[in-house]
Amino acid sequence: MAETTTFSGNRALQIEEPLIFELGSAGRVGVDVADAPPVDEDRLSGLRRKAPIGLPDLSEPQVVRHYTRLSQKNYGIDTGFYPLGSCTMKHNPRLSEKMARLPGLVDLHPFQPQKTVQGALEVIDTLAHWLKGLTGMPAVAMSPAAGAHGEWCGLMAIRAYHDDHGENHRRRVLVPESAHGTNPASAAMCGYSVDPVPATDRGRVDVAALKAKLGPDVACIMVTNPNTCGLFEDEILEIAEATHAAGAFFYCDGANYNAIVGRVKVADLGVDAMHINLHKTFSTPHGGGGPGAGPTVLSEKLAPYAPLPFVVHDGDGLRMVEHPESSGGAKPFGRVKGYHGQFGVFIRALAYILSMGSDGLRQASSDAVLNANYLLARLGGTLTPSFEGPCMHEALFDDRFLKDSGVTTLDFAKALIDEGFHPMTMYFPLVVHGALLMEPTETESKETLDGYVEVVKALAAKAAAGGAADEFKAAPKYTPRRRLDETQAARSPVLRWKPGSNA
């Protein structure tokens, strides 16, 4: 049912764009490089490349146009409302981008003598100071590169603590079934077995079940709070107390920390370790899937096991500790990545934090929760909320409102795309059927939310009226590509371009 309405296949601003491999012409170049004298092969151990690489040759104007056109096939926060639950798609301030490009910050090598990078160490130290102050936790491991990496870092510290205290029999980790998939995967990487904890019909951890599973072989619990249903675990103090009484640690998945910044100090919840997604809570860009950063705050007990490197105050200046021997008696469990952490992300997060301040950060959490509850209230009568409110920063619905319509959660989401919105998160968390998880974030105006609510209501009404299933299944219709065949992609994988491939 391809609509050929133009000779070119283009549709005005939607322009078809070939692969770079289909654009090149040998001998063109997009960068002027000075001529080199002939290569001294002796100095290459006779290992000069024999065959050509096969890369296409393009000029700068072709390259600029290629990527500009590709960008126009993407939806970003800058484009419109992006209520992707659990992902925190909020406005990314451009000041952060500008600061991250100051030559005095970006053009630094991690192995320069430390006295030539005192300002860079100050960026790291100042951000660490804020993260500790906001959470009430005494220490923070800055180097994890992402949320999952931070989870693993926290669990490694827990494992190192237990090994150091003769408790290496603690090998079981309790993980609620509503958890992100990274939680059990991170636990497995630390040699832990994963024991799932069921949820109650209130969408929260079943505390009785959790208590029954606690025992002398449990290393820690991993609880997301606010949880993946967008609810605050209201029995969290009891959970923490029982966990500690069993000699285990409380790892908090901080993916949803953005709901409570400045309204709760996580130290007051009994947390021993928690990663913070700087790319969510502190508004650094998601960049189409990274880079992120996942600094992990640690309690007094776990702090000595924090990985290398870390910054300490030393005399008049700051010092980056890179080896256990110079760590002042700490017992770092190792190193989690190269160099000194996601510095470029740190600059952006710090620029955001300094802009917001403690008052602005508290207001941001408040508005994020207000916006989610507003969606819950306005859509509650049309869609089917999974749990009773109030919610925190995201509103969860299930697919009961689509019952007998022939329309699935997926179809509904795809129809939203044609209406100019990015869909909500679908089919997560797994604990409700056909989940639709909406996270509006604090940077969306009431007008945007109202516009979205009207469209969702209209689509729900259309689905409920019946007879529209085929139309929903045909959505999206106005995108550069319509629904893609994921089965074919997985069954006969084509993961790269090859010369002569008829792509």
Add this chain to the structure above:
Amino acid sequence: MRYLPHTEADRRAMLAAIGAKDVDSLFRDVPAAARLDQPIDLPRGQSEMEVERALSRMAAKNLSAGSVPFFIGAGLYRHHVPASVDQLLTRGEFLTSYTPYQPEVSQGTLQYLFEFQSQVAMLTGMEVANASMYDGATACAEAAVMAARVTKRGKVILSGSLHPHWRETTETTLKYTGLECETLAPDPLAMEDLMGRVDSRTACVIVQNPGFFGGIKDLRPLAEECHAEGALLVVAVADPVSFGLIEPPGAMGADIVVAEGQSLGMGLQFGGPGLGLFATRDKYVRQMPGRLAGQTVDADGKRGFVLTLSTREQHIRREKATSNICTNSGLCALAFTMHLTLLGETGLVRLAELNHALAVRLETKLKRVKGVRVLGNSYFNEFALYLGEDKDASEVVDALAERGILGGVAASRFYPEWPELRPILLLAVTETTTESDMDALVAALTEVL
């Protein structure tokens, strides 16, 4: 606050629609004992101008690489990034999009990832590459875990040629997995002999080429030995520009190639974020960690791209996944692929030749400095300079810095426990190094030694 759109009237109207008295009441599930009723005692918000001032003050305390003669490498290289790369990176549709889970509105990201994967596979001489990992060090650790999974064996051999951070990250990652690391001594002369070490328990050998100290090795004999014993050969590469001049690992028998992609597109950024390149053979693709973009067709039969083979990943497989990794380094992969597309075959080969030629030029100039010599007999754009038995390279680095020269990095910064490495200075050059930079280094070295 400039990022928050609500007026007080908006907030009142929304609370009325919710039927809540105030925002505090929305937080009623938080235990009262843990609720804060005031902002935390930290500084209040600031204007753009004030924040710019604060960060510019911090920036001014640093000596930026571009402002002085600069010779530091050791895994991160200061190449010239074309202006259009950064300009295009800031396009909001790239910068502010999420992981491309909705392919119909993410074809931009998915197509550049597909192109990126293709370029990485070509550069490394491998069949397939993923959409990237956090950095070279974590990619290296993931390669070790993957090799153990493929071979169902428990021992990983880490060559002394491997970057010390990559080695430490790999050792840390394996620490509690039940896998064993056999780590060899640092190898400044590229004399290490791995033949005979590989046995029936070995999952893989991980070597870096060019090595951390610069040496380039023919890996074919080692690959043969690994394959004869049923082990995999993992090759690590620190500067992808070297692919323009040196025989790729895939052509020498590598099973997995990991590399740090930072040197194309990204600049130094004090070492992060990086870009982990990860490539392997088709037959191992289902054991590979990380995201993959793949080609398919849409409902109209038009070519399009999606994320694929996700049954390897944590959101499906949970504790049985190939890795816990959830993100890739999307924007860094974009910077890399844009820079490489600008270079093309012609530009990359020229750039690699120029880098090597400049390193040779520096070696020649250093012959004027008494008592120093380059270790080993091969290198790409970085080599280990031996300063003399009683010399301490870290003191030399400090003395050079006093003279306004960022003159390489002392091997002892990575190996404090190896006194014999104290006289070794690692020096890197790139196309950004000028003739006068080299002359300044040579003059200053003559002075401080």
